[in-house]
Amino acid sequence: MRYGSVGGVIVLIWLIIGAIAAGQRGYFDRDNDNCAEVGTTVVTVIAGPLNYVGLNPELECDVPQPSK
Numbered sequence: 001m002r003y004g005s006v007g008g009v010i011v012l013i014w015l016i017i018g019a020i021a022a023g024q025r026g027y028f029d030r031d032n033d034n035c036a037e038v039g040t041t042v043v044t045v046i047a048g049p050l051n052y053v054g055l056n057p058e059l060e061c062d063v064p065q066p067s068k
Contacts, residue, residue, distance in 0.1 A: 014048035021051035035061040 022028060027041040039059030047057050 015045060018045035018048035018051065021045075021047075035059075035063055 022041055022044040025044065027037075027044060030037070036059055039061060040057065043057040043059050044051060047055050051057075
Protein backbone atom coordinates (compact mmCIF):
# COMPACT_ATOMS: atom_id res chain seq x y z
CA MET A 1 0.00 0.00 0.00
CA ARG A 2 1.27 3.46 -0.85
CA TYR A 3 1.10 5.77 2.14
CA GLY A 4 1.60 8.87 0.01
CA SER A 5 -1.62 8.30 -1.88
CA VAL A 6 -3.54 7.65 1.35
CA GLY A 7 -2.19 10.88 2.82
CA GLY A 8 -3.12 12.77 -0.33
CA VAL A 9 -6.67 11.47 -0.18
CA ILE A 10 -6.93 12.49 3.49
CA VAL A 11 -5.68 16.02 2.71
CA LEU A 12 -8.10 16.31 -0.21
CA ILE A 13 -11.07 15.23 1.93
CA TRP A 14 -9.92 17.65 4.68
CA LEU A 15 -9.88 20.57 2.21
CA ILE A 16 -13.23 19.59 0.69
CA ILE A 17 -14.83 19.63 4.14
CA GLY A 18 -13.28 23.05 4.76
CA ALA A 19 -14.63 24.34 1.44
CA ILE A 20 -18.10 23.07 2.38
CA ALA A 21 -17.87 24.92 5.71
CA ALA A 22 -16.79 28.12 3.95
CA GLY A 23 -19.68 27.74 1.51
CA GLN A 24 -22.15 27.27 4.36
CA ARG A 25 -20.89 30.47 5.95
CA GLY A 26 -21.46 32.31 2.68
CA TYR A 27 -17.82 33.16 2.01
CA PHE A 28 -18.10 32.25 -1.68
CA ASP A 29 -21.32 34.25 -2.21
CA ARG A 30 -19.82 37.67 -1.64
CA ASP A 31 -17.06 39.66 -3.24
CA ASN A 32 -13.77 39.25 -1.40
CA ASP A 33 -12.50 42.75 -1.90
CA ASN A 34 -9.98 42.97 0.91
CA CYS A 35 -7.27 40.79 2.37
CA ALA A 36 -9.18 40.03 5.58
CA GLU A 37 -12.09 38.46 3.69
CA VAL A 38 -9.83 36.46 1.41
CA GLY A 39 -7.69 35.38 4.34
CA THR A 40 -10.69 34.30 6.40
CA THR A 41 -11.98 32.22 3.50
CA VAL A 42 -8.59 30.54 2.99
CA VAL A 43 -8.10 29.85 6.71
CA THR A 44 -11.61 28.38 6.95
CA VAL A 45 -10.90 25.99 4.08
CA ILE A 46 -7.57 24.97 5.61
CA ALA A 47 -9.19 24.41 9.03
CA GLY A 48 -11.36 21.73 7.41
CA PRO A 49 -13.43 19.63 9.85
CA LEU A 50 -12.29 21.76 12.80
CA ASN A 51 -14.96 24.24 11.69
CA TYR A 52 -17.60 21.80 12.90
CA VAL A 53 -16.18 21.46 16.41
CA GLY A 54 -16.38 25.17 17.21
CA LEU A 55 -13.38 26.68 15.44
CA ASN A 56 -14.32 29.89 13.65
CA PRO A 57 -11.10 31.17 12.12
CA GLU A 58 -10.98 34.82 11.17
CA LEU A 59 -8.09 36.81 9.84
CA GLU A 60 -7.44 40.52 10.13
CA CYS A 61 -4.86 42.38 8.13
CA ASP A 62 -3.84 45.94 7.68
CA VAL A 63 -2.42 46.82 4.32
CA PRO A 64 -0.30 49.98 4.30
CA GLN A 65 -1.66 52.71 2.09
CA PRO A 66 0.58 54.16 -0.60
CA SER A 67 1.95 57.61 0.05
CA LYS A 68 0.46 60.49 -1.91
